[in-house]
Amino acid sequence: MDRKNKKILMLRNKQSLMLRNKKDKVKITKEIAEEMLSLLGIEAKIKFEEDKESKAVKIQIETGEPGILIGYHGETLSALQMLLGIIVSKKVGEWTRIVVNIGDYRERREEVLERMALSAAQKAKFSGEPVILPPLSAQDRRVIHLTLSSHPDVISESEGEGESRRLVVKPKK
Known part of the structure; x- marks a missing residue:
């Protein structure tokens, strides 16, 4: 296979992967969020859903230690939300809006x-x-x-x- 055909094949594979990832936004977000909380040593129940209207992935986290994830005036919560948005967007290949709520904080x-x-x-x-x-x-x-x-x-x-x-x-x- 010549170099040009290899590049075309690689591009098609990448586009195919991105298309598949777009369909699995909630699944990818779930995996990343669960991994982040695990690394932080926080046990939590997490619910995920995609808001069809806004296309945002909504994450509802219930934990016995909400203050750690919320932070002062929600600063930690905002940082967590931003990081999740960046990581998921990179994996999916397009900007993905993530909305995180801890308990009924929002x-x-x-x-x-x-x-x-x-x-x-x-x-x-x-x-x-x-x-x-x-x-x-x-x-x-x-x-x-x-x-x-x-x-x-x-x-x-x-x-x-x-x-x-x-x-x-x-x-x-």
Whole structure:
């Protein structure tokens, strides 16, 4: 077989493998997530599903030690989610969105953020001054923006760059 035909055959094999991997996204994610938790020495029950609408692979982890996986304000959880996304995407050959939830952390965090948003809206409305919220992740800022998007008395804006990016709640004029 000449060199050109070898390259074509290798390319076809790689494409075939990638196509097969795309179909097995959940299976690949399951293997990688279980291996990561095993290496961390964490025993957990894990459920996996592919969200047909968003095409994301959702992972629900139940463990007796959720704090270790969640970390401060979900930083460890976000890092775990990002690492899983990168590793799975490399294996599958296309970007794969991974959403990890530990216990009911995401739901509880969303409730806290919604209360924070409404409290800031009240302050801004009654004081007439902008309210600057503490630093939040992009995902957390999004929850607050969505919560306040239909609020009749305030608007929310993100200001700044990088680590110093803040969300500001301002009264409507």
